[in-house]
Amino acid sequence: MFSAKLHFANAKSDLKADQASLKAEWQNKASGYYVLPDSQDSLLGDLEVFAKKVQAFETIVVVGIGGSSLGAKAAERALRHLPQRNSKQLFFLENGDPIELENVLQKINLQRTLFLIVSKSGGTIETTSIFKLLLSKIGQNAVDSGCADQFVIITDEGSPLDSMALNNQMTRFIIPKNVGGRFSVLSAVGLTPLKLVGYDIAKMLQGAKTVRDGFFASDPLQISAKAAAYAAGKPINTLFAYSNAFEEFVKWYVQLWGESLGKLDKKKARVGFTPIGLIGSVDQHSFLQLIMEGPLDKSVTFLKVGDFRRNLTIPSISLPGLEKNDFVNNASFEKLINAQADATLEAVNSVGAPVDELVIEKLDEFHIGGLFFYYELLTSLVGVKLGVNTYDQPGVELGKTILAKKF
Amino acid sequence: MFSAKLHFANAKSDLKADQASLKAEWQNKASGYYVLPDSQDSLLGDLEVFAKKVQAFETIVVVGIGGSSLGAKAAERALRHLPQRNSKQLFFLENGDPIELENVLQKINLQRTLFLIVSKSGGTIETTSIFKLLLSKIGQNAVDSGCADQFVIITDEGSPLDSMALNNQMTRFIIPKNVGGRFSVLSAVGLTPLKLVGYDIAKMLQGAKTVRDGFFASDPLQISAKAAAYAAGKPINTLFAYSNAFEEFVKWYVQLWGESLGKLDKKKARVGFTPIGLIGSVDQHSFLQLIMEGPLDKSVTFLKVGDFRRNLTIPSISLPGLEKNDFVNNASFEKLINAQADATLEAVNSVGAPVDELVIEKLDEFHIGGLFFYYELLTSLVGVKLGVNTYDQPGVELGKTILAKKF
Numbered sequence: 001m002f003s004a005k006l007h008f009a010n011a012k013s014d015l016k017a018d019q020a021s022l023k024a025e026w027q028n029k030a031s032g033y034y035v036l037p038d039s040q041d042s043l044l045g046d047l048e049v050f051a052k053k054v055q056a057f058e059t060i061v062v063v064g065i066g067g068s069s070l071g072a073k074a075a076e077r078a079l080r081h082l083p084q085r086n087s088k089q090l091f092f093l094e095n096g097d098p099i100e101l102e103n104v105l106q107k108i109n110l111q112r113t114l115f116l117i118v119s120k121s122g123g124t125i126e127t128t129s130i131f132k133l134l135l136s137k138i139g140q141n142a143v144d145s146g147c148a149d150q151f152v153i154i155t156d157e158g159s160p161l162d163s164m165a166l167n168n169q170m171t172r173f174i175i176p177k178n179v180g181g182r183f184s185v186l187s188a189v190g191l192t193p194l195k196l197v198g199y200d201i202a203k204m205l206q207g208a209k210t211v212r213d214g215f216f217a218s219d220p221l222q223i224s225a226k227a228a229a230y231a232a233g234k235p236i237n238t239l240f241a242y243s244n245a246f247e248e249f250v251k252w253y254v255q256l257w258g259e260s261l262g263k264l265d266k267k268k269a270r271v272g273f274t275p276i277g278l279i280g281s282v283d284q285h286s287f288l289q290l291i292m293e294g295p296l297d298k299s300v301t302f303l304k305v306g307d308f309r310r311n312l313t314i315p316s317i318s319l320p321g322l323e324k325n326d327f328v329n330n331a332s333f334e335k336l337i338n339a340q341a342d343a344t345l346e347a348v349n350s351v352g353a354p355v356d357e358l359v360i361e362k363l364d365e366f367h368i369g370g371l372f373f374y375y376e377l378l379t380s381l382v383g384v385k386l387g388v389n390t391y392d393q394p395g396v397e398l399g400k401t402i403l404a405k406k407f
Numbered sequence: 408m409f410s411a412k413l414h415f416a417n418a419k420s421d422l423k424a425d426q427a428s429l430k431a432e433w434q435n436k437a438s439g440y441y442v443l444p445d446s447q448d449s450l451l452g453d454l455e456v457f458a459k460k461v462q463a464f465e466t467i468v469v470v471g472i473g474g475s476s477l478g479a480k481a482a483e484r485a486l487r488h489l490p491q492r493n494s495k496q497l498f499f500l501e502n503g504d505p506i507e508l509e510n511v512l513q514k515i516n517l518q519r520t521l522f523l524i525v526s527k528s529g530g531t532i533e534t535t536s537i538f539k540l541l542l543s544k545i546g547q548n549a550v551d552s553g554c555a556d557q558f559v560i561i562t563d564e565g566s567p568l569d570s571m572a573l574n575n576q577m578t579r580f581i582i583p584k585n586v587g588g589r590f591s592v593l594s595a596v597g598l599t600p601l602k603l604v605g606y607d608i609a610k611m612l613q614g615a616k617t618v619r620d621g622f623f624a625s626d627p628l629q630i631s632a633k634a635a636a637y638a639a640g641k642p643i644n645t646l647f648a649y650s651n652a653f654e655e656f657v658k659w660y661v662q663l664w665g666e667s668l669g670k671l672d673k674k675k676a677r678v679g680f681t682p683i684g685l686i687g688s689v690d691q692h693s694f695l696q697l698i699m700e701g702p703l704d705k706s707v708t709f710l711k712v713g714d715f716r717r718n719l720t721i722p723s724i725s726l727p728g729l730e731k732n733d734f735v736n737n738a739s740f741e742k743l744i745n746a747q748a749d750a751t752l753e754a755v756n757s758v759g760a761p762v763d764e765l766v767i768e769k770l771d772e773f774h775i776g777g778l779f780f781y782y783e784l785l786t787s788l789v790g791v792k793l794g795v796n797t798y799d800q801p802g803v804e805l806g807k808t809i810l811a812k813k814f
Binding site: 065066067070081094095096097098099100101102103122123125126128129131132133135136160161163164167181235236243244245251254255258259261262263264270271272273274276279280281282284285286287288289290291292293294295296297298308310312314315317319320321322324325327328329331332333334335336337339340342343344346347350363393394395396398399400402403404405406407 | 506
């Protein structure tokens with residue numbers, strides 16, 4: 001299951017009040033993510049049927065950026081070692097980098113590829129531009145000329161993309177209106193690609209439900225205490241995740257935390273915290289020095305995997321002159337990486353940085369679903385304490401307005 | 408070539424004094440990286456011969472972490488689209504993540520793989536543990552039993568790994584003593600794997616030399632002014648790089664900046680700056696909101712590629728309901744991504760964050776070599792201004808000491 005331990009003095013937190021705050025957001029539908037774990041039976045049924053219908057496609061390409069790609073990428077990277085992952089290739093086309101676009105187009109067989117066009121608003125410039133490129137590559141200049149069955153639309157009901165899908169009998173999956181991009185991994189946005197490559201998405205929702213219901217019962221993961229400390233705490237919040245499987249998860253965290261909380265508050269003051277994603281033990285050789293001796297402006301969360309389910313042992317070989325390293329001989333690599341997490345936690349704790357640890361038992365759908373929800377709840381609660389709108393992103397509009405003038 | 412533009416009022420900087428400071432480091436050999444661009448003819452000759460000798464190996468695996476891997480990874484990711492990149496696979500084994508280790512071991516043919524064991528000290532726990540695993544997998548329990556020709560040692564002269572290499576007639580390449588890991592990409596550490604997969608490493612050194620000599624002549628890239636502003640500036644320094652090709656380069660930057668400057672200064676005060684690497688336009692949909700409306704604690708550097716050398720045009724297709732996006736039709740994807748950089752720069756500049764831009768003409772060896780050296784010079788100069796030892800990392804030792812007690 002999940003476990004969490006805070007190594008800093010608990011900030012004053014009021015669990016009942018915190019539960020009431022988030023329950024209010026749930027009930028007044030400030031965000032629809034609260035209900036995703038147990039309100040999507042119809043979508044699950046549709047995806048079951050759809051996955052069978054499109055099983056002949058050998059490649060899935062998600063065309064989407066930001067909240068339309070980061071969640072599925074995070075889950076895929078964390079889970080791709082599981083046996084249920086089928087053999088389909090999965091690519092993500094996010095920005096307009098021409099080298100990247102050419103690279104992916106060269107790797108895939110266009111005729112055997114299913115494209116998921118994902119855009120909540122339906123109007124993301126990168127996504128529509130790549131969509132146009134794909135239409136032209138497939139030899140069509142419009143969706144109504146025969147290639148509609150290679151494109152799936154995932155968008156808000158009533159968006160321009162949604163209308164296009166309806167007018168051309170394309171498959172479409174709807175994102176609930178009040179589920180923003182960065183909170184959408186457990187909606188059709190994340191579940192569709194993850195189902196198509198073989199994951200058990202129902203278990204992902206079960207993990208999320210377990211974490212959600214735990215918070216509203218007794219908060220065993222101490223989300224309330226952590227949110228109180230973080231809302232009044234350090235300006236930089238690092239997540240030090242001890243497995244390469246979390247490489248994309250930490251990017252999902254960066255978006256969730258940065259974009260949800262970096263806001264003007266009710267008094268128009270600039271608030272928010274800077275998220276940083278690190279991978280252990282790699283970044284012990286990169287970022288740790290700064291944590292240890294630089295400004296004490298960072299909290300550090302250590303995320304560990306309880307059981308990697310791999311028996312890979314460090315052989316009992318003594319390299320001449322390197323006998324000092326023989327203390328790890330006969331131990332598992334799993335023990336090494338987790339002991340590095342523990343040792344680094346102690347070292348960071350000793351210099352006075354607030355540290356906490358989070359352990360998921362296994363890298364599977366249930367636990368990744370729960371991990372997503374843990375961070376969503378934590379983000380919502382800190383947002384309440386900061387007095388910001390956790391679910392919008394007004395600051396990105398100016399750049400879009402300027403962009404149009406560059407052409 | 409390279410160009411740079413600062414959009415903030417120049418901090419008071421004294422170019423002559425700055426040139427003298429770094430020239431002093433060069434001459435007193437505080438770091439040996441200054442001489443790497445034009446002192447390695449002998450290594451280049453050795454690598455030319457060695458590359459021919461080992462050309463039958465189909466896979467190269469670098470076993471190394473931190474400064475032993477990040478530079479080569481950054482160059483490989485930035486350059487892998489070039490036609491001179493040969494067909495050899497290149498993997499990096501960094502930490503002890505057991506899933507990652509198994510994954511790479513499953514992908515390679517052990518007998519046809521050349522392993523580069525890279526450790527400056529020769530005693531990095533991750534590297535020696537993986538080295539032991541590889542020895543046992545190849546069916547040997549020691550390097551002296553016949554598999555020595557599959558392992559190349561890259562380390563400091565006189566280190567335990569160096570002695571082992573000498574005693575077993577293994578190929579070895581020496582890292583200059585006064586070139587630290589994070590400044591070692593242009594030494595044997597980076598040049599060896601990059602040569603073996605086909606890159607023109609002499610051009611990489613030429614690019615570095617051009618940037619170095621430019622600084623000591625007239626500083627056309629305004630490194631002096633930027634260092635002055637940064638040393639007295641924001642606590643967080645983001646690098647927003649507009650190409651997926653920079654995905655690993657920004658991680659190299661994070662190590663260089665964080666580990667070099669995050670230090671106790673001469674008065675034992677904690678100093679340093681927090682580096683953050685971002686990819687455009689992807690992270691406009693992730694981190695930009697925080698820059699625009701969160702605390703004004705960040706500088707932002709926009710890194711662009713002048714010419715992607717790809718002709719990929721956004722087709723002139725009008726999607727119904729999305730005519731507002733037709734302003735990009737017939738433009739190249741290159742124009743889109745670079746216009747997004749320019750538009751985002753203007754937006755970020757408008758809220759008062761210090762911004763500057765850096766353009767490299769092309770993604771090739773010359774320009775990546777220059778880019779490495781640009782950041783190394785900037786780091787050294789800010790280090791001088793902070794009064795820290797830019798080249799050590801004492802803060803990481805405590806964790807290593809604690810680790811040994813966990814076994």
